[in-house]
Amino acid sequence: MLNKTITLTRVFDAPREQVWRTWTDPERIKLWWGPKAFTAPSIKNDLRIGGTYLYAMKDAEGKLFWSTGTYKDVRYLEKIVATDSFADEKGHIVSPAEYGMPSMKDELELTVTFEDKGNQTKLTIVHKDFPANFFDQCVQGWNESLDKFDDVLRNERPAELNL
Numbered sequence: 001m002l003n004k005t006i007t008l009t010r011v012f013d014a015p016r017e018q019v020w021r022t023w024t025d026p027e028r029i030k031l032w033w034g035p036k037a038f039t040a041p042s043i044k045n046d047l048r049i050g051g052t053y054l055y056a057m058k059d060a061e062g063k064l065f066w067s068t069g070t071y072k073d074v075r076y077l078e079k080i081v082a083t084d085s086f087a088d089e090k091g092h093i094v095s096p097a098e099y100g101m102p103s104m105k106d107e108l109e110l111t112v113t114f115e116d117k118g119n120q121t122k123l124t125i126v127h128k129d130f131p132a133n134f135f136d137q138c139v140q141g142w143n144e145s146l147d148k149f150d151d152v153l154r155n156e157r158p159a160e161l162n163l
Helices: 016-024 027-030 131-154
Strands: 005-011 039-045 054-060 063-073 078-085 108-117 122-131
Touching: 005 054, 016 108, 016 122, 016 131, 027 063, 027 131, 063 122, 122 131
Parallel strands: none
Antiparallel strands: 005 122, 039 054, 054 063, 063 078, 078 108, 108 122
């Protein structure tokens, strides 16, 4: 089956440091991670090369979806590259089939870049190797997450973030 790469770009009306912190701080991630009908009850993030993350998102019926990965590249305010896999609550990688996606690879790659545009920030996501049959669903999920991300940025005051 043909695998596809998701590439999404958004420009946010917020300085790059605020966008970076909203993307990387566990308490802020909880406010936006997951599609619109999901919450993020647990976020652990060891943001350093070789560090790992473990995120949980919960759907409207209460089902938890865990994801984990290892950071391969972290450049402050510029770029993050990480692996991305489904996981259990302890951070052990599990088969995507356990989450109803049997055609997905066990490990994907996610790259996020942050580009300074004055008082705005251009954020680009490149998420590699989605199977064609889940591509549209995953693009929709990312777009809904980014809509929530934008709402968080709009409701935060930079002075409160100690920027």
